[in-house]
Amino acid sequence: MSDTIKYQLSEDRIARNWYNIVADLPEPLSPVLNPGTGQPIGPEDLAPLFPMALIGQEVSAEREIEIPDPVREVYKMWRPSPLYRARRLEKALDTPAHIYYKYEGVSPAGSHKPNTAVAQAFYNKEEGITKISTETGAGQWGSSLSFAGALFGLDVSVFMVKVSYNQKPYRRALMETYGGRCVASPSMETEAGRAILAADPDTPGSLGMAISEAVEVAATNDDTKYALGSVLNHVLLHQTVIGMEAIEQMEMAGEYPDIVIGCAGGGSNFAGLAFPFIGAKLRGGPAPRVIASEPAACPTLTRGKLAYDFGDTNHMTPLLRMHTLGSSFVPPAFHAGGLRYHGMAPLVSHLMELGEIEATAVHQNPCFEAGIQFAKAEGIIPAPESTHAVRVAFDEALKCKEEGTSRNILFNLSGHGHFDMAAYTDYLSGKLEDKDYDHDKLDASLAALPAVAAE
Amino acid sequence: MSDTIKYQLSEDRIARNWYNIVADLPEPLSPVLNPGTGQPIGPEDLAPLFPMALIGQEVSAEREIEIPDPVREVYKMWRPSPLYRARRLEKALDTPAHIYYKYEGVSPAGSHKPNTAVAQAFYNKEEGITKISTETGAGQWGSSLSFAGALFGLDVSVFMVKVSYNQKPYRRALMETYGGRCVASPSMETEAGRAILAADPDTPGSLGMAISEAVEVAATNDDTKYALGSVLNHVLLHQTVIGMEAIEQMEMAGEYPDIVIGCAGGGSNFAGLAFPFIGAKLRGGPAPRVIASEPAACPTLTRGKLAYDFGDTNHMTPLLRMHTLGSSFVPPAFHAGGLRYHGMAPLVSHLMELGEIEATAVHQNPCFEAGIQFAKAEGIIPAPESTHAVRVAFDEALKCKEEGTSRNILFNLSGHGHFDMAAYTDYLSGKLEDKDYDHDKLDASLAALPAVAAE
Numbered sequence: 085m086s087d088t089i090k091y092q093l094s095e096d097r098i099a100r101n102w103y104n105i106v107a108d109l110p111e112p113l114s115p116v117l118n119p120g121t122g123q124p125i126g127p128e129d130l131a132p133l134f135p136m137a138l139i140g141q142e143v144s145a146e147r148e149i150e151i152p153d154p155v156r157e158v159y160k161m162w163r164p165s166p167l168y169r170a171r172r173l174e175k176a177l178d179t180p181a182h183i184y185y186k187y188e189g190v191s192p193a194g195s196h197k198p199n200t201a202v203a204q205a206f207y208n209k210e211e212g213i214t215k216i217s218t219e220t221g222a223g224q225w226g227s228s229l230s231f232a233g234a235l236f237g238l239d240v241s242v243f244m245v246k247v248s249y250n251q252k253p254y255r256r257a258l259m260e261t262y263g264g265r266c267v268a269s270p271s272m273e274t275e276a277g278r279a280i281l282a283a284d285p286d287t288p289g290s291l292g293m294a295i296s297e298a299v300e301v302a303a304t305n306d307d308t309k310y311a312l313g314s315v316l317n318h319v320l321l322h323q324t325v326i327g328m329e330a331i332e333q334m335e336m337a338g339e340y341p342d343i344v345i346g347c348a349g350g351g352s353n354f355a356g357l358a359f360p361f362i363g364a365k366l367r368g369g370p371a372p373r374v375i376a377s378e379p380a381a382c383p384t385l386t387r388g389k390l391a392y393d394f395g396d397t398n399h400m401t402p403l404l405r406m407h408t409l410g411s412s413f414v415p416p417a418f419h420a421g422g423l424r425y426h427g428m429a430p431l432v433s434h435l436m437e438l439g440e441i442e443a444t445a446v447h448q449n450p451c452f453e454a455g456i457q458f459a460k461a462e463g464i465i466p467a468p469e470s471t472h473a474v475r476v477a478f479d480e481a482l483k484c485k486e487e488g489t490s491r492n493i494l495f496n497l498s499g500h501g502h503f504d505m506a507a508y509t510d511y512l513s514g515k516l517e518d519k520d521y522d523h524d525k526l527d528a529s530l531a532a533l534p535a536v537a538a539e
Numbered sequence: 540m541s542d543t544i545k546y547q548l549s550e551d552r553i554a555r556n557w558y559n560i561v562a563d564l565p566e567p568l569s570p571v572l573n574p575g576t577g578q579p580i581g582p583e584d585l586a587p588l589f590p591m592a593l594i595g596q597e598v599s600a601e602r603e604i605e606i607p608d609p610v611r612e613v614y615k616m617w618r619p620s621p622l623y624r625a626r627r628l629e630k631a632l633d634t635p636a637h638i639y640y641k642y643e644g645v646s647p648a649g650s651h652k653p654n655t656a657v658a659q660a661f662y663n664k665e666e667g668i669t670k671i672s673t674e675t676g677a678g679q680w681g682s683s684l685s686f687a688g689a690l691f692g693l694d695v696s697v698f699m700v701k702v703s704y705n706q707k708p709y710r711r712a713l714m715e716t717y718g719g720r721c722v723a724s725p726s727m728e729t730e731a732g733r734a735i736l737a738a739d740p741d742t743p744g745s746l747g748m749a750i751s752e753a754v755e756v757a758a759t760n761d762d763t764k765y766a767l768g769s770v771l772n773h774v775l776l777h778q779t780v781i782g783m784e785a786i787e788q789m790e791m792a793g794e795y796p797d798i799v800i801g802c803a804g805g806g807s808n809f810a811g812l813a814f815p816f817i818g819a820k821l822r823g824g825p826a827p828r829v830i831a832s833e834p835a836a837c838p839t840l841t842r843g844k845l846a847y848d849f850g851d852t853n854h855m856t857p858l859l860r861m862h863t864l865g866s867s868f869v870p871p872a873f874h875a876g877g878l879r880y881h882g883m884a885p886l887v888s889h890l891m892e893l894g895e896i897e898a899t900a901v902h903q904n905p906c907f908e909a910g911i912q913f914a915k916a917e918g919i920i921p922a923p924e925s926t927h928a929v930r931v932a933f934d935e936a937l938k939c940k941e942e943g944t945s946r947n948i949l950f951n952l953s954g955h956g957h958f959d960m961a962a963y964t965d966y967l968s969g970k971l972e973d974k975d976y977d978h979d980k981l982d983a984s985l986a987a988l989p990a991v992a993a994e
Contacts, residue, residue, distance in 0.1 A: 254964070505716075
């Protein structure tokens with residue numbers, strides 16, 4: 085049997101519709117609430133932040149939502165992304181399991197994020213918007229939106245968490261190469277930023293603070309909308325091209341996954357791969373185990389509470405019902421910056437509550453260990469976030485070996501780690517610590533969750 | 540017409556043979572000489588350094604040399620690489636030219652280098668070798684050989700030019716992730732290194748010095764061979780898969796290039812794309828202009844002399860007849876580290892002498908300017924080396940605009956710049972200087988070329 089097996093779909097197999105799992109949910113999703121009134125918000129509440137097309141997608145219950153041609157045109161730059169059978173890795177692990185991975189690092193920005201960045205840029209452009217503001221932690225999202233902005237002629241401003249801004253100058257260079265404007269957050273450009281800096285001039289910043297700044301810019305400027313890279317329904321929707329392609333590619337392989345794995349921070353790459361498989365099951369198809377892998381230092385699904393909470397630290401967003409560690413929770417510094425978020429996508433949280441998915445928390449050192457073994461066998465350096473999926477795939481494959489059982493394991497390799505080699509350097513030199521979160525602060529953060537009538 | 544046009548060959552179109560241009564040369568290549576005797580060297584002179592299979596390829600005159608199945612298996616990880624029609628870029632430049640690029644950055648190590656690294660690792664493994672030593676400047680070659688070593692179970696030691704070793708920790712991390720051993724050169728591990736350090740403890744190192752160290756390790760250890768990433772015939776041979784695929788992909792596009800462009804340091808990516816097109820011409824096919832683009836600060840083809848010279852500073856290699864700036868020439872520091880070599884591949888030099896190719900020298904600031912415009916249109920961040928090809932493609936496309944003529948321009952985008960973002964940061968912040976080389980030192984270096992009987 086061949087060592088390298090790449091399942092490559094032709095360009096005409098790029099999906100024509102995104103898949104909306106809302107249509108197949110056995111129980112409806114809880115509404116998004118206005119924090120002032122405790123009542124469900126309407127499209128008009130979101131209009132200052134998002135173009136109407138995206139608001140429509142956020143609340144849609146249609147199973148299929150058409151992908152506009154100009155978005156499919158851009159997808160052609162790198163989609164359909166390849167699905168690999170990891171034969172070399174199977175040999176290295178000496179496992180009877182069949183390991184498959186869908187590789188999203190082939191996009192220009194190097195992760196799955198452009199799947200939604202391109203769509204969001206398109207809809208904003210269509211509605212006459214010229215500027216978009218957003219936030220970014222590690223920089224994957226900011227660089228993806230900058231890339232999409234360059235293609236559609238939009239000015240993109242990215243509030244980048246200050247500690248990352250200083251630590252990751254190459255991510256910033258990537259955004260600037262695409263023409264994006266990158267500002268260290270908190271900044272003096274917003275009320276929110278100035279207030280935070282007045283209280284604590286030396287704050288390293290946080291994703292919550294950066295969201296507050298980006299939202300404020302959009303809310304107070306008519307020509308500017310806000311864009312979010314995860315969590316919301318429409319963002320997860322755009323990512324479902326991943327799983328739809330994977331279903332076709334697994335057909336090419338003549339197998340169906342027994343286990344589907346994705347790393348989960350806000351939930352978008354996990355959902356992108358998993359939702360089409362979960363949807364197939366909900367419509368009577370086969371039932372793989374679906375596992376969300378999260379960092380032990382920010383264990384939203386495994387230690388958080390399912391409750392209404394704010395999406396940002398400064399409480400400028402509506403309330404979302406989701407697994408949350410509390411909006412004041414600040415995870416310790418670790419390298420998978422894309423997974424350092426206190427909340428989880430409402431759709432992912434809902435599916436967890438319904439028992440459709442399971443979650444597991446993993447430590448970063450075993451993740452890098454798996455990432456390096458993966459790189460040696462398959463050549464690709466996984467992003468620190470993606471190593472969380474690699475780790476769980478390893479654990480399941482080793483379980484197969486122990487049990488002498490073969491299972492088909494499919495995971496999402498959501499991006500490459502080319503801009504995160506400092507993390508590998510730290511790991512290789514033994515400098516990487518597996519810091520735990522502060523348990524008392526988590527208790528306090530959870531105790532401070534907003535009291536909401538609808539709960 | 541569609542905006543994104545990607546010509547993707549299926550896996551079964553990976554070449555079964557490499558193309559050896561030696562078979563089609565109208566005049567034979569000058570032999571490699573023993574510096575002591577001035578006589579042509581034989582296979583036995585090279586045996587301490589290379590496995591016999593590669594020595595055989597180095598001197599072969601067969602037009603087609605079979606690619607071993609295990610090498611084709613590894614090629615499948617990323618080959619056939621895509622060829623794009625750069626429609627967005629054509630629009631941005633407002634040119635009637637049709638711009639095509641072959642993208643080699645899809646390989647795991649991010650450049651064309653694995654095409655030969657994998658082949659070299661395979662042949663060494665086949666002949667029972669367990670260790671390979673090599674040198675690297677910017678790190679592309681060292682990381683590619685480390686990747687190939689991981690796949691074939693070989694220990695790879697990389698002597699990395701000290702200034703790069705310190706400046707580019709992420710390249711080093713990449714090599715180490717693949718299991719390669721990376722040593723700052725000059726080092727205390729070799730006679731050559733110790734002698735250099737004794738004379739100048741603070742030397743920043745050079746590619747010439749690193750070659751001397753790597754060659755010494757191979758020459759003095761039975762279980763170790765040496766590997767070179769460019770210049771030699773067998774290395775260029777392995778790269779011809781690029782151009783062979785490109786010919787098929789241009790057929791898919793229904794066009795033939797009027798101009799073929801590659802950046803040239805040692806000559807391997809340029810040869811990889813160009814040789815199959817030149818060969819077709821030599822056998823009576825169409826005659827595109829073929830342009831080698833080199834850095835103005837290291838102008839081997841445009842300012843060098845065609846003469847016998849050493850491949851390294853310490854004169855441990857045989858003598859090659861090539862365009863050279865002299866083995867003591869040290870180019871100023873610039874970001875395209877892969878193009879900072881005093882010599883040029885003998886085959887490329889020979890074709891230049893025969894008038895089959897032309898050469899042009901470009902400055903690094905206009906190269907980065909073109910690289911950034913390319914990234915904004917096509918999404919891909921070119922490696923600093925590759926921006927030299929992008930720049931010349933731009934210039935030819937703008938000439939088409941001026942003249943109101945359409946031409947088909949094809950260039951090799953030999954790699955991505957993900958590990959070189961510091962260069963983009965410097966350019967974007969206006970810190971990049973276009974340093975000229977030292978003209979007096981070039982004169983001195985050329986004056987010191989070895990006197991060789993065969994000349």
